[in-house]
Amino acid sequence: MPVTDNNIIIFGGGLAGLSAGYVLTMAGLGVKVFESDSVVGGLSKTITHDGYRFDLGGHRFFTKDRGLNDFVKGLMGEELISVLRKSKIYMRNKYLDYPLKPLNAIFGLGISTTIEILLTYAAEKIKNLIRKPQNISLEDWVVSNFGRKMFNIYFKEYSEKVWGIDCGRISAEWVAQRIRGLSLAIAVKNAFFKLTAKDVPSLVDVFLYPKLGIGRISERLKEHIEAGNNIVLTDSGIERINHSNFKIDSVVINSHGRFVTEKAVEFISSIPITNLLKMLHPPPPENILVTASQLKFRDLVIVAVMINRKRVTDQTWIYIPEQKIPFGRIHEPTNWSEKMAPEGRSILVAEFFSFKGDRIWNKSDEDLISITVENLENLGFIKKDEVVDSVVLRVPNAYPLFEVGYKEKCDEIYKYLDRFKNLHITGRSGMFRYYNMDHAIGSGINTAKKIIKKMQDTRFGRGVEETSCMI
Ligand SMILES: Cc1cc2nc3c(=O)[nH]c(=O)nc-3n(C[C@H](O)[C@H](O)[C@H](O)COP(=O)(O)OP(=O)(O)OC[C@H]3O[C@@H](n4cnc5c(N)ncnc54)[C@H](O)[C@@H]3O)c2cc1C
Numbered sequence: 001m002p003v004t005d006n007n008i009i010i011f012g013g014g015l016a017g018l019s020a021g022y023v024l025t026m027a028g029l030g031v032k033v034f035e036s037d038s039v040v041g042g043l044s045k046t047i048t049h050d051g052y053r054f055d056l057g058g059h060r061f062f063t064k065d066r067g068l069n070d071f072v073k074g075l076m077g078e079e080l081i082s083v084l085r086k087s088k089i090y091m092r093n094k095y096l097d098y099p100l101k102p103l104n105a106i107f108g109l110g111i112s113t114t115i116e117i118l119l120t121y122a123a124e125k126i127k128n129l130i131r132k133p134q135n136i137s138l139e140d141w142v143v144s145n146f147g148r149k150m151f152n153i154y155f156k157e158y159s160e161k162v163w164g165i166d167c168g169r170i171s172a173e174w175v176a177q178r179i180r181g182l183s184l185a186i187a188v189k190n191a192f193f194k195l196t197a198k199d200v201p202s203l204v205d206v207f208l209y210p211k212l213g214i215g216r217i218s219e220r221l222k223e224h225i226e227a228g229n230n231i232v233l234t235d236s237g238i239e240r241i242n243h244s245n246f247k248i249d250s251v252v253i254n255s256h257g258r259f260v261t262e263k264a265v266e267f268i269s270s271i272p273i274t275n276l277l278k279m280l281h282p283p284p285p286e287n288i289l290v291t292a293s294q295l296k297f298r299d300l301v302i303v304a305v306m307i308n309r310k311r312v313t314d315q316t317w318i319y320i321p322e323q324k325i326p327f328g329r330i331h332e333p334t335n336w337s338e339k340m341a342p343e344g345r346s347i348l349v350a351e352f353f354s355f356k357g358d359r360i361w362n363k364s365d366e367d368l369i370s371i372t373v374e375n376l377e378n379l380g381f382i383k384k385d386e387v388v389d390s391v392v393l394r395v396p397n398a399y400p401l402f403e404v405g406y407k408e409k410c411d412e413i414y415k416y417l418d419r420f421k422n423l424h425i426t427g428r429s430g431m432f433r434y435y436n437m438d439h440a441i442g443s444g445i446n447t448a449k450k451i452i453k454k455m456q457d458t459r460f461g462r463g464v465e466e467t468s469c470m471i
Contacts, residue, residue, distance in 0.1 A: 008451065009034065009251060011238045011261055012270035014042025015437055016427025018221035018232070019267050019444030020061030025228035027452050032262065034253050036237030039215070040222050041399060042270075043428070044437055045302070046213025049391050051342040054304050056395050057351045058317055058331035059214035060085070060207035063438035066281065071441065076210055083209045083336050087317040090325075090379070091154065098319060113153065121147035137404055138170035158321035161328045163298060163401060174434065211337045215405050218439075238271065243277045246419045270427035270444070272297065272397045273413060288416050291409045295432060300398035301352040301360055303327070303372040304381075306389040311335070312381050313348050323386050325375050326360065327352045327448050345388070348376060356396055365392040400432045425450065 008024055012033030021031045039045055045053050060083065065070050073080060088095040095277045096108040105114070124147045127133070133144035138159060142151045148262050149165075210216035222232045236255035241248055250263045269276050277284055278290045284292075317331045327350035332339035334347060341347050350372045354360040360368075363438060369390045376382045400406075410432050426447040428435035435443065 007264040008032075008266045008268065009264040010268045011251075012042065012427065012430065013037070013040040013218065013222065013232055013234065013274070014270055014427060015044050015218060015221075015440040016430060016435075016444035016447075017042075017089070017268065017270040018218050019227065019441045020426060020448040021225045021230065021232065021444075022221045023445050023448035024451065025225045026110075027448075027451070028228075029455070031225060031228075031230040032264070033222075033230075033232040034236045034238055034251075034255075034262075035234045036230065036254075036271075038235050039213040040232060040234060041218035043395070044214050044218060044440075046215030047393065048213075049142045049304075049306075050389065052304070052306050052333075052345070052347050052389070053213045053340045054299065054302075054333045054347055054349045054391075055394065056302055056398070057329065057349070058333065059437065060209060060213070060316075060336075061217070061437055062207045063436075065438060065442065068438045068442055071445070072438075075224075076217060078429060079212070079216055079220075080208050081211055082206050083316065083335060085205050085207060086313055086315050086335070087319065089319040089321065091321060095318070098317075099346075109153070113149070116149045117147060119147075119152075120149040123147065126446065135172040135175075137168045137172055138175055139167040139241065139284070141172040141175045142167070143306065154321065157323055158319070158328070161321060161323060162399075164353060164355055164358075165401070165403065169403050171402040171404045171406055172340045173407050209336050211339050213333070213337070213340065214437075226416045238279060240281050241267075241276070242281050243420065246433070247421045248423055256261050266422045266424065266454075268424045268426055268444075268447055268451070270425075270430040273417075273425060273432050276425070277413070277416075284416060287412060291412050293381060295406060295409055295413075296355075296401040296403070297397040297429065298363065298399040298401050299354050299356045300395040301354050302349060302391075302393040302394075303352065303368050304347055304349045304391045305369065305372060305376070305387050306341070307346045307348060307382055308344075308386050308388045309346055309382075312345050312348055317388040325379070326371055327375065330376075330381075348381065350376070353399075356394075361394060397429050400429065400434060402434070406432075 007030040010021050010031060010033040013033045017033055018040060024031045036398050043056055044059050044427055046053050061072060076397045084309045087098045089098045094108050104189050104278045124144050128144055133140065135141040135144060139151065142155045154165055159170060163170055163458060225232050233255060236253050238251050240252040240256050248267045250261050255263060274295055276291045277288060283289065311334060313332050314335060315332065316335055317329055320327060327346050329351045332346060333349065352360050373384055373387055417423060424447045425431055426443045427440050
């Protein structure tokens with residue numbers, strides 16, 4: 001593809017990058033997507049292994065945005081199935097329904113604990129009436145919204161397991177940004193304080209899922225980009241970004257071990273913002289690099305075990321807050337779609353929240369598999385001799401980590417990057433935002449629309465068509 005006036009390069013072939021590429025392709029623009037992994041999809045990819053399929057932690061598609069819903073439905077057509085959500089939380093050696101139901105929660109936790117929950121909740125409500133709460137951390141926010149007891153018995157353990165840091169260090173702004181997704185919080189509030197589940201998207205009972213795994217959405221986007229004579233290259237990581245006067249001139253790509261330089265007029269980045277800054281050549285000022293080094297991601301280790309049985313559970317997810325069990329969540333992909341394993345077999349996927357280089361991350365695959373199997377056996381799900389195969393994956397940058405003060409750091413970095421005339425950041429790790437898939441797709445689409453408008457305005461893109469997929 002020759003470099004022309006309307007050429008755009010996209011860093012990263014996850015949902016955000018590919019959605020941007022799709023919209024630009026539909027608008028008749030020239031696009032090249034570079035993805036460092038061997039497949040597209042990023043965090044929303046589906047792994048295939050000897051007839052088994054699994055996501056990096058079960059990914060359900062759900063959105064309140066009708067335009068995005070139509071976009072995904074139009075893209076996937078017959079491939080989408082509706083899945084009934086069924087999940088449980090393992091608390092105090094019992095499996096409670098999730099979302100918690102009042103009676104189930106009361107019997108599960110015991111009457112005295114329930115009374116304590118309600119009393120500490122009432123105490124907080126009275127305190128809040130007298131003095132407006134100063135919610136700086138997740139702990140402040142949860143205590144003032146749910147009471148101290150609920151924080152202690154549920155939130156503290158699970159949140160610290162997910163985030164790997166003390167709840168007093170997790171930013172309350174994250175809760176505000178994530179309120180819709182803090183489904184466990186809403187579940188608890190529903191169970192004890194009678195909110196209506198209808199208002200809360202995380203509690204919907206049915207969600208959409210592609211029969212062959214969530215990664216199919218990215219694969220469909222790739223197919224459309226390529227059908228429009230544009231390019232999606234895997235095993236091709238951005239290594240260096242050459243710029244002058246806050247304008248990017250070219251990028252150096254390591255494509256299958258060969259270094260190539262590519263030019264374009266506009267550049268979209270959906271790769272982790274911290275990595276992007278390190279690739280800029282010349283480098284950003286020292287203060288920006290220092291600030292970026294203080295933004296961290298939580299990483300993830302996934303262990304999938306293949307089971308010689310048709311089904312192990314009837315659940316979509318099981319949440320495991322207890323610290324003594326090393327993983328935080330499991331899911332059984334065959335309960336999402338029966339096509340996720342060969343006939344008569346199933347698969348369980350455990351998520352270990354981790355930091356790159358920590359005790360879990362550095363364990364050998366053999367150790368991780370043996371810990372997983374042992375715990376699944378102790379929890380009563382499987383017998384060791386039913387395990388026929390296993391896969392371990394280490395997933396860097398799975399969750400942006402929202403420590404107190406992260407927002408000011410992001411603002412400083414956004415302000416610096418905003419000075420680049422032809423660089424657009426998008427997506428979850430690209431923006432350091434807690435995006436779900438719908439937000440990632442939406443942010444890619446919006447970035448593409450912005451570029452189309454810019455090209456129309458500057459007359460660069462004479463002939464740029466209004467695309468029918470615009471939402
Ligand atoms: C465990 C887990 C469960 C989740 N469950 C759900 C769910 O149920 N529902 C939901 O809606 N959302 C869920 N999400 C969120 C969802 O995964 C993300 O919102 C979405 O995948 C983000 O897409 P993205 O394109 O913004 O980012 P990413 O998927 O991170 O894409 C960035 C891409 O850039 C690539 N890249 C990185 N560096 C380079 C480089 N140097 N050069 C080229 N490419 C590079 C990466 O390989 C990746 O493909 C979940 C996330 C996790 C971690």
